[in-house]
Amino acid sequence: MRLYDHPASGNCLKARIALRQLGVPYEAVTVDLFRRETRAPEHMARNPDGRVPVLELDSGRTIPESGAILLYLAEGTHLLPDDRLERATVHQWMFFEQNQVESSLAVARFLVLTGRDEKYRAVTDSLVARGQGALSSLARGLADERRFICGDDYTVADIALYGYVHCAHEAGADARGQGTIGAWLERVEATPGFENDLVPFPAHAMAAS
Numbered sequence: 001m002r003l004y005d006h007p008a009s010g011n012c013l014k015a016r017i018a019l020r021q022l023g024v025p026y027e028a029v030t031v032d033l034f035r036r037e038t039r040a041p042e043h044m045a046r047n048p049d050g051r052v053p054v055l056e057l058d059s060g061r062t063i064p065e066s067g068a069i070l071l072y073l074a075e076g077t078h079l080l081p082d083d084r085l086e087r088a089t090v091h092q093w094m095f096f097e098q099n100q101v102e103s104s105l106a107v108a109r110f111l112v113l114t115g116r117d118e119k120y121r122a123v124t125d126s127l128v129a130r131g132q133g134a135l136s137s138l139a140r141g142l143a144d145e146r147r148f149i150c151g152d153d154y155t156v157a158d159i160a161l162y163g164y165v166h167c168a169h170e171a172g173a174d175a176r177g178q179g180t181i182g183a184w185l186e187r188v189e190a191t192p193g194f195e196n197d198l199v200p201f202p203a204h205a206m207a208a209s
C-alpha cells in the first residue's frame with residue numbers, strides 16, 4: 001500500500017497510526033500541501049477533493065478521507081467491532097470528529113501555524129470557540145470515565161479523534177484541561193505500537209507577509 005501523506009498533517013497522522021498499529025507495510029509519499037501539490041492534476045486523479053491523506057491499494061484503487069481510510073484498514077480487526085450497534089457508536093464519534101473537531105480545530109491550527117490568524121482574527125476566534133465546544137462535548141462523552149470513547153475497547157474512533165484533539169493547543173484551544181480528555185489521550189498514547197510522529201509545519205508554510 002502507498003499513503004499519500006504529509007508529515008505535519010493531523011489527518012495523515014490518523015492513517016499512519018492505524019497502519020503502524022495494524023502492522024500493515026506501506027510506503028509514504030509526501031504531497032507538499034504547502035506548495036499546492038495536493039491540487040496538481042496527478043493528485044486530483046487520486047482524490048477529486050485534492051487533499052491528503054489518500055491510501056492507494058496495490059490494485060491502484062485509491063481511498064481519500066481519513067475516516068474512510070481508518071474504516072477500510074480496521075475492517076476485520078480489533079480496531080472495529082462486529083456488532084452493529086457498537087459499530088454505530090464508532091461511526092457516531094467519527095462523524096462527530098469530522099463535523100465538529102476537524103472542521104474547527106484543524107482549520108484554526110492551520111491559520112495559527114501559518115501566521116494567518118491575525119489577518120483572519122474573527123474567523124480564527126470563531127473556529128477556536130467552536131472547537132472548544134466540540135472538546136466540551138468530547139469531555140461529556142468521556143465523563144463516565146470509560147477507557148476509550150466507545151467503551152472498554154480502543155477503536156478507530158479514538159484514532160480519528162486523537163488526530164486534532166492532542167494538538168488542540170496549537171490551534172489555541174485547551175483539550176488536556178477539559179475533564180478526562182487528558183487521561184484519555186494518555187491511554188490512547190499507551191496502546192501497543194502507538195507512535196505520534198507529527199512534525200512541525202515547515203518554514204515555507206508561513207504566509208508571505
Ligand SMILES: N[C@@H](CCC(=O)N[C@@H](CS)C(=O)NCC(=O)O)C(=O)O
Nearest residue numbers: 009011033038050051052053065066
Ligand atoms: N476530511 C478530510 C480532510 C483532509 C484535509 O483537509 N487535508 C489537508 C491536510 S490536513 C489537505 O490536504 N490540505 C491541502 C489542500 O487543501 O490543498 C480528511 O479527514 O481526510
